[in-house]
Structures are given as C-alpha cells and as structure tokens.
Amino acid sequence: MASHLDTNVIPPSRQREAPRSGLTWIGQSIKRVEDPRILTGNGGYIDDLKMPGMAHAAMVSSPHAHARIVSIDTSKAKALPGVIGVYTGEDLAGVVDPCPSFASPPVPQHAMAMGKVRHVGEVVAAVVADDRYIAEDAAELIEVEWEVLPANVDIEASAAATGDALLHPDDRETNVALDESFSFGPVDDDFAAADRIVKRRLRWHRSSAQAIETSGVVAHYDAYKGGYTIHCNSNFYNFIPFVIGGSLRVSPGELRIVPVLTGGSFGSKVFSHKIIILTGGLSRLAGVPVKYIEDRLEHFTNSDSHGSDRLYDAELAVDKDGTFRSMRFTVMDDYGAYLQFGVGTHGNAMAQVTGPYTIGSFGMRVMAVLTNKCQQGPYRGFGSEVTNWVMERMVDAAADELDRDPVELREQNMIQPDAFPYMIPTGNIYDSGNFQKVLAEAKQMFDFDDWRAKAKAMRAEGRCVGIGLATCMERSVYGPTEWWSLNNKATPGFTLTSTPEGITARIDPSGKLFITLHSPMVGNSPETVVTQILAERLTVAPEDIVFNYSDSQTGFNGVGPQGSRFTAMIAGACVSASIKLEERLKRFGAHMLQRRPEDVELRNGMVAVRGLKDQEKSFAEIALTSSFFRLSFPDGEEFDSGLETTAVYDHPLSTDPDEDRKHLGIFYPIVGHICHIVAVEVDPGTGKVEMLDYAAVHDNGTIVNPRTLAGQVWGGTANGIGTTLSEQFHYNADGQFTNPNFAEFAMPTANEMPRNFNLGHVETPSPYTEYGIKGGGEGGRLGAPSALTSAIENALQDYGVKIAALPVTPPVLRGLIRDAEKIAAE
C-alpha cells in the first residue's frame, strides 16, 4: 500500500449476521408488500392530498437566464376574483430566510428571486388562489420589467467571465465557486516514469432524472397549532429538518414534515428544500394551507436537480506492457446558478475514481463553475457515473494507442480476488469483490467470443456492428464526508460524519409487528426489504408485519434512500432492533415458561424451549401478557410493560479524511462490481443505434430480493441508455433552455430498450454489512454508458470515429461520421 495511505487504518468489522446459505426469507423474490395499495390507485402521492381550506399556488418564472428585476406590478393579479394573495421575493423574505447551502463558502440562494434572476425558470412571484386555474390566470397578469444581463452558458467562458456576467458579484468576483487540486500518492513521479501518457478531452452533457412525478408540497402554517405542518415528497425529511426550520424561522418544535409516497426520485427529490421553504412561506403569508405541485416545465427548469455537466482533460500514465501507473485529470463542472451540495458529486466520484484497476496514484484539479442554468442536484450515480465513463474511455483509448485488446488490457490491470480489502489512492476501500468472476460470467452469458466473430463477419459485409464491454465499480452505502472532503481545508464547512438509519419496532398484544420507518418510499422497496429481514431474524410471518412512516417530529435519524445505502443500512437497523426485541421476548417468554432466558429460542413466531417440542409461547401470548398483566412478572424495570424498541444503525465502516487531504478516508467502502457487454448496429446513414444483444452481470453481495434488485438494474440501465443515446438539456446562446418537455427531451420508451437483455448476478458478500448485503440502486446507470459508448465506437471502427462526448444522438453520430469521412477523403 502506498505510504500516503499509512494513516488510514481500516476499522474492524461490526458485522453481526454473517453471510450464509440456507436462509428462509433473505434471497427470496417475494411479492412487494407495498404494491396492492399502489396498484389500486390509493398510493397517496403528494398531489392526492387535500386539506380543508386549502388554496393553490402558481408561479411566475423568469423568461430570462440572467436579468435584473426592475419592477414587478402585481395589481391586476391581485384584483382577480379568487386570488388570496400575490407575493414577490421581497414579500417572501419577510417570513423566510435564504435556503440552506452545504457549499463552503456558501452560494446564497433564495426560494424566490430577489433583485435578479440567474436562470430561466427561477421564480420571481407567486399567486395563491382558490384553485390552480385562477392562480395561473393571475400569474399571467403579473408584469415584470427586466434589465437583461449577459448569460453564461458555456463552462469555459463562464469561468473567465467578469463584470455584469458575474452571477454573484456581491459574494465573489468570479463564476468559479471552487477550484481545488489534489494529489493522492506520487502522481508526478508516476507520470514521469511511465512509458506513455494517454490524453483525452471528454465531455459529459447535462440531463436529469425526470421522475414521472414532479416535486410538490402541501404546507400549512398555523401559529396557534404548532407552527408548520408540511407534507412533501422529499427523501431527506428526517435527517435535517432543523435546517429547513432555520430557513422557515421556526424551531423544529414548530415544524412537522410529513412524508408521502413518492413517484420516483433517482436522487432528484433527495432534499427538495427550496420548494418546501417556498410553499411554507406562502402558506404563512396567505394564512391558509397551500398546495404547490410543480408542472413539468417547472420541474425541468427550477427543481434544483440537474445532473453532472462536465469537461475533463484526462491523462492515463501507462507502461509499454500495458500496466496502468497513474491517472490525473482537470475537470470543470457546470453547476448552474447555485451550489446546494458543494462539490459532493466529485467527492462521491473519489470513491471509485480508479475503477477496478490497480492504479497507484491519482491527481485531480476540480473547478465548480457557476452558469445561468438551474443548479445541479443528485441523479443516480451522483457523479460516479461520469468518472466510471471517463475511466473506461481512458482504458479504451489506451488499448487503442497500445494496439491491445481492450478486454485483455482490463484483465491485466484488474485488482485480484485475494487483494481485498483494497485501498485505492484516494483512501476509500473496496471491501470485497471478484471482478474476474463477474467478467467471466458476463462473457459466458453474452457468448462473447462467438459474438466477436459474428460482429467481424457482419462488418466484413459492410454492416456497422460492434461490441462494447465495460467493467465498472458500483460503490454503495455512502458516508457523508463526500459532501465536504474536497472543500478548501481552511473552510471545510459542516464536517458531517454520520449517516444513520433507524427503525422502531413494536409487537402489539395481538402479535402483529408494527414497524415505523424513518425514511420514505420513493419507488424502492423499503417495506419488502424490512419484511424479509425481520421475518428472517425474528421468525415471524411476513403478513404479520405492518408498516408506518414517521414524520420529522416522531422520527429520527433516517437518511433515506440515496447513495445505494438503504437496504444495507436498514438491514443493520433491523438486526439491532431484532436483538433487542429478542432479548425482551425471551425474558418474558422464559418467565411464562418457567425457564431461564438462556434455555429458550425463537422458533416460528414463538419463544420455545430449546430441544423441546410443545413447550412454547407465541409472540402474541407474550405480548398480550406483557402488555396487560404486569403482576404476572417480577418487579424491576427489565419487565416494564410491552414489547417495543428503537434501533439506530450507523455507517458500518468509515474514517476521517486526512487533515492535509493526502487521502480522503474511507467513506464508500461497500462496493459492488458490474460488467456490461452490448452488441450494437449503427446505421451510418441516419446515426441510429440498435442494440442487438445485451448482457449485464452485477455483484451486489448478498441479495435480499432478486426480483426487486433486477428491477433496479433494469431501471438504471434504461436511464444509462437514455444518458448515452438521447438525453441532453439544450441551451441557446441566450441561456434559453430549449427542450424542457417530454416531447423533446427524449427518455427511452419500451421501444428503445434492447430486445435481448440478459441479467446475471455474482454474490460476493460484504464482510462489513449484515448478511453481507451491498447496495444496488444505481448500478445500471453506472455501467451502461461505458459499454454502449465502446460498442458504438467499435461498430464505427472502419470510419475511425472516436466518441469523446455523450450523448451520441443520431445527429451527433451523423456529424462524427461525416467528419471522419471528410478526414479520410483528405
């Protein structure tokens, strides 16, 4: 191990439930517990909620990318019958403070613009009215006078902007919000010693998750009734409600955030703080409950969830024999007008930036550039989907330059199965894995050698057929140092190190197990997963488990589904709760059976005497007796009534970043591995790509529910296909967002998906999590773009086309082919 990592000591495992075969419920594809209510239309999404006296909000959004607000005339809107109130940014600022920011130093943002707007879609005024139709009518009557400022659209140009083109001139004299450099290990020495330096300029364009449900809030402020009650489809409501309370100028005691079923997130609804603060403030100003649901245009232009938008100048140092020595890059990221999470998406990428390969050192300069676009937020991969693609592009480029087989070159540099836990140059570890096995399985599933021969024959007939293979990492179970570890050491910000997940469990006198979750359901399967783990650990029947979701006042410590953490983390909380409940069940049960607690065990929902049949008490009997017959048990608080417990599970394996940032510590150690292989045919006349065959093998450790995991892989792969082939936000020179709708932002339909998709799994259990579970929520999107890009380049090898930017839409591909033909002709 390189010496800069000496101080990064791997803590011992806290695993209590070892991975093992012969489990009853873990590993079964049980039907989802969540589904019946959703299938019958009673899911309870945010827009399904109605409150007595509820009014509706509509927004006036900026038509300009960058402009000063000279004046706003609301008189006509106010006069419209049915309008309760019309409010500007200044009005809102009378009841709320600026939005929280995790960037350090922060980039200030208001829920409604004040003084000037910084992107198309930014809200400048709001109407609260009896119904949404009236609210929208009134919004159209609001007249705003603008003084248009120069718009920043291009990353490099914005980084150099001055004067009126500065986005936040009161706070900084530049549009570069952060510019930091890092060297993890002897990068310069390794580059000096290498035989060859492979260089590429790579571009990853902006898109976003676009869940089919937009963000929405129903807020009610009542000073005499506990302050704010806010229903919303945010993922994060139980972790940092006090931060939102700060902006709403109330204590957490006067703020109750209530979760609802969420119609998809993929990261986009992780926090949603702006819409919560905006709608909350409007309710306080209007004095009535207010509903605000973004329409699709608002979700595209103003929901603070745009994905990565990066320009890389990357270099890979390789030896003649193909050994990878070091990698470094400069990356500029177009974060849009604000910087809510700092450069967390780059912190995230540091978890696996060197891929599955033995690379001794890594260096980076990262620049966060502000432009006149809606700001970034999380999208499935949270930045690591981009570095996976960069790594795989660089490996393909190296294979090209060294004239090596790209698959063999990967195998040559792959971390060996006996090298785990393996620490990468940034300090993160890969807890376990068998990348060779995943690769072998994928090749076999795909019939790789056969396909290569077939593709060659097809190319000989003049068809553009090619094969792409990618071997990528799938980090899971995030630690929060990723939010701040790349900040300047002098201003690290809020140096958070906790990401707990909790559960409350109670066995009621009928024997039902009531579970309260502290994180919402966003399309993942929290109830199903918890059912399987508790049924396993406590021997209860799945149908005896009942679910509830806490709100921000009754709940605690739920960070929620993000960073592929939920299943592994909630499993930990379930095991902790089970240990506590088991102890109480045994204590009460043993007393009822006139035995010692050591002599009894859990068996099929009973406390039973070890080795004896028929000597048992059901959980229901024990719960009933412990709840209602106190005098049947001895005095002493260990026999306090009832069977209830709360449990919290902390991140299983993390360490602090080094003070001098020689390394970033362990923060994302539970790693899965992915191999995607795809065969494509490109029509060189139209630029259309058809996927002929697709194999994906994922290693997510111990699998709780194979079918729901497969659903995640499929869905993530579909997102990755969209990212690669069709999805891009377009802006013109004035900063107008020209395709913010489902007709022009082309997400894959069933027709765009591959016809032959084969999915396989390898299970390398984690030595650190309960049962060896690893996360699997992001994998498809972490692997598909790399494999698909490779395949397209391979298919167009006779044209000499090189792909350095995504997406490769048909017009883009046509352009590349035309350019290549021009060069060939010269």
Add this chain to the structure above:
Amino acid sequence: MMKTAISFTVNGRTREAFVPPRMLLSDFIRHELELPGTHVGCEHGVCGSCNVIVDGKAVRSCLMFAVQADGSDITTVEGYSTDAGLHPIQQAFWEEHGLQCGFCTPGMLAAAKELLAANPDPSDEDIREAISGNLCRCTGYEFIINAIRSAGKAMREADIQNTLQPV
C-alpha cells in the same frame, strides 16, 4: 366562470356534475371526482400516466376537457379491482414486479387493458408497441412487458372476457 352540466358513468356509477368548460378531464377525475389513481406526469400528452378508459379506448385525460366526457363511460384504475380481488392485470403487475414507484402504473394498466381487449394473445412486440406511449422512469419496461404477457395468459386460461369494464 360559467359551468356546464355533464352526465357520465364512472366505474359503473352514473354521475352528474357542473364543470367549467376549460377544466381538464384529468383534473376533474382527480380533484372533483376524488379518484386520485389517475396520475398526471406531464400535462402535455406524452407520458401516458393520465390514461383512462373512455368508451373502450385508453385516452390521455390531460388532453381532454371534462365537458368532452359528457355522455361517456369512464373507467379509472379505481374501477379495475373488485371485492373479489385485484383485476388479473393488476395481479400480474404485482407478481411480475411491473411497478416500482407506481406513478406510471395506472396509465400502463389502461394501455394493457386496451391491448388485451383487442388482442388477447399479443406478442412481445405488440406489447411494446402498445405501451410505447407510456413513459416509465423506474422499471426499464421489461417487467411491465412480462406482466402484460402473463396477464394475457391468465385471462385466456380463466376465459375472462376483457370488456374494459370491472370484471
């Protein structure tokens, strides 16, 4: 605003209402009839999550005014299941994991119902074509296709006439 009287059948029940002429059918179903199972994803006719069955056809309720439904027979997702249980298509979506967040699901179910009424034994390509006007961001579609295929099989085997009415 002037309101217009309309009468129609929804999920087997005859109803009457006064509606403003500009009210979308999707809003009318969701907020006036209080049937929240019909979802609204884009309100510009692309995503299909607002699909309901009107007079035997799956239609975009966000592209129709409520007044246009005067005299129609409307079935929403709330009308699929009965006291006897889930509709076979719903059951198949449950068994085949045809939903994750469930937001696109009512529209998918409507598309599937329309398809299976016209073609009880569709090929996978028929199914793809039938749901190609419905966006799902969660599933990648494969399990939805499996669900519709298996619903068709279950309905053929049980000889269920898909009348586009509650079974």
